[in-house]
Amino acid sequence: MGNPQAAELAGALRLLPSTDELLTTQSAMGLVAKIGRKRLTSLARQAIEEIRQELSREITSRTGRAEAYSKESLLTAAGERLEILWESRRASRLRKVINCTGVIIHTNLGRAPLSRDAIKSIEEAAGYTTLEFDLASGKRGRRGASVEGLLTELTGAEAALVVNNCAAAAFLVLTVFAKDGNVIVSRGELVEIGGDFRIPDVLAQSGASLVEVGTTNRTKLADYDRAISESTKLVMRVHPSNYRIIGFTEKPSLAELSELCRRKNVMLYEDAGSGALIDLSGFGLTDEPLISQSIADGADIVTFSGDKLLGGCQAGLVVGRRDLIEQIRRHPLYRALRVDKLAYAVLEKTLESYLREDLQSIPVLRMLASAKGEVEARARAFADRLKLAAGVASVGIVDGESVVGGGSAPDVRLATTLVSVRHPVFSADEIERKLRSSETPVIARIENDEVLIDLRTVEMTEEDRLLEMLAGVLV
Numbered sequence: 124m125g126n127p128q129a130a131e132l133a134g135a136l137r138l139l140p141s142t143d144e145l146l147t148t149q150s151a152m153g154l155v156a157k158i159g160r161k162r163l164t165s166l167a168r169q170a171i172e173e174i175r176q177e178l179s180r181e182i183t184s185r186t187g188r189a190e191a192y193s194k195e196s197l198l199t200a201a202g203e204r205l206e207i208l209w210e211s212r213r214a215s216r217l218r219k220v221i222n223c224t225g226v227i228i229h230t231n232l233g234r235a236p237l238s239r240d241a242i243k244s245i246e247e248a249a250g251y252t253t254l255e256f257d258l259a260s261g262k263r264g265r266r267g268a269s270v271e272g273l274l275t276e277l278t279g280a281e282a283a284l285v286v287n288n289c290a291a292a293a294f295l296v297l298t299v300f301a302k303d304g305n306v307i308v309s310r311g312e313l314v315e316i317g318g319d320f321r322i323p324d325v326l327a328q329s330g331a332s333l334v335e336v337g338t339t340n341r342t343k344l345a346d347y348d349r350a351i352s353e354s355t356k357l358v359m360r361v362h363p364s365n366y367r368i369i370g371f372t373e374k375p376s377l378a379e380l381s382e383l384c385r386r387k388n389v390m391l392y393e394d395a396g397s398g399a400l401i402d403l404s405g406f407g408l409t410d411e412p413l414i415s416q417s418i419a420d421g422a423d424i425v426t427f428s429g430d431k432l433l434g435g436c437q438a439g440l441v442v443g444r445r446d447l448i449e450q451i452r453r454h455p456l457y458r459a460l461r462v463d464k465l466a467y468a469v470l471e472k473t474l475e476s477y478l479r480e481d482l483q484s485i486p487v488l489r490m491l492a493s494a495k496g497e498v499e500a501r502a503r504a505f506a507d508r509l510k511l512a513a514g515v516a517s518v519g520i521v522d523g524e525s526v527v528g529g530g531s532a533p534d535v536r537l538a539t540t541l542v543s544v545r546h547p548v549f550s551a552d553e554i555e556r557k558l559r560s561s562e563t564p565v566i567a568r569i570e571n572d573e574v575l576i577d578l579r580t581v582e583m584t585e586e587d588r589l590l591e592m593l594a595g596v597l598v
């Protein structure tokens with residue numbers, strides 16, 4: 124090799140540590156117990172490979188000199204790289220965060236936080252349970268019977284069934300009842316919920332053909348009436364969860380639609396999306412379908428989510444006529460979409476809270492119900508504590524709004540009081556980023572170069588930890 128660069132590179136590469144050498148360093152030895160030898164070895168190889176590639180780039184682009192590298196410095200560099208690689212692996216794991224955004228059902232942060240009872244029930248259900256066992260007879264029991272019973276009590280429906288999520292529930296209902304037939308949907312209800320759930324696509328996937336009726340803003344009962352034909356399998360009503368059509372609008376009530384469907388002998392299915400088990404209009408949520416009302420109005424099947432306004436875990440709840448629910452239960456797709464014991468445990472406790480009318484125990488409802496004065500009192504007390512711990516940062520109080528989130532009630536704004544934080548040296552972006560990488564990550568928002576904290580979505584029991592994380596970033 125006549126090329127001096129190539130010779131320099133070859134010389135530098137000879138100084139790189141071997142995997143074995145890297146694994147016997149103090150820092151690598153410290154990681155073995157946490158990572159396991161096999162995984163650590165593979166990370167060590169990756170660390171050395173990354174250093175090798177960087178060396179090649181530096182030398183061939185002449186930004187570095189061979190003299191700058193020594194066996195020791197490369198071993199140290201590889202050791203540091205190993206730790207960085209491990210840290211970035213760890214950072215991607217599922218972590219608890221403190222939600223200071225004021226978005227109650229935050230889809231990216233796992234939607235509804237669970238009630239204390241529900242959390243306890245997960246631990247109990249984690250071992251062996253009576254999932255499909257009847258203690259009285261010692262024989263096989265029916266999976267989900269208890270939760271289904273609670274659902275019928277709460278909604279007045281004849282029967283109920285639980286699947287993986289509301290998207291699965293809609294897909295299941297359409298597959299079981301509308302495959303190879305027509306489904307009538309208003310043009311005002313052909314919605315997309317969060318990118319990957321689009322009503323026309325779900326319909327197509329289930330093997331049903333979409334028959335659109337009406338217009339985007341107005342659909343009349345007569346439009347449905349005219350569209351119903353021999354090949355109509357069902358009429359689908361979709362709650363346009365995450366957007367609103369306002370102004371010159373019209374749609375028949377569910378009761379009117381039900382009367383028409385009955386007369387024409389066609390099934391009526393409502394995808395209520397979030398759906399409310401109790402009347403939430405007192406919290407300003409006047410548009411969410413009340414599931415018991417939908418059943419009373421004559422919907423044959425209603426589906427809704429377990430982890431939106433209901434305040435439980437991810438699940439799709441299906442309620443309605445007994446004959447139809449049993450038909451779904453017998454379909455092979457139900458077996459593929461059913462939920463596990465942990466979901467039943469959470470739903471059971473959450474639904475029991477509703478039946479006890481103990482709404483304060485369900486975090487989503489508690490946060491919704493927090494009056495502005497209540498949040499303000501907490502914000503003031505928290506700001507006072509933070510001022511003492513925040514060094515040169517300036518801490519204030521400012522009016523703001525919280526939102527429901529989770530694709531529910533997009534037009535509802537809840538008046539709130541925010542704690543604002545400003546720092547003479549660190550920018551709001553910097554503070555927000557550091558909060559995210561705290562030991563307990565804190566998710567906040569920024570407005571007008573201020574970091575804003577909405578305690579509506581922070582549990583009282585999280586406040587001390589939040590204070591600690593803020594102080595760590597600000598001082």
Ligand SMILES: *Cc1c(COP(=O)(O)O)cnc(C)c1O
Nearest residue numbers: 288289290316362364396397428
């Ligand atoms: C949210 C929503 C869904 C999807 O529910 P997941 O539980 O997220 O699967 C389906 N339909 C409507 C109308 C919704 O609002």
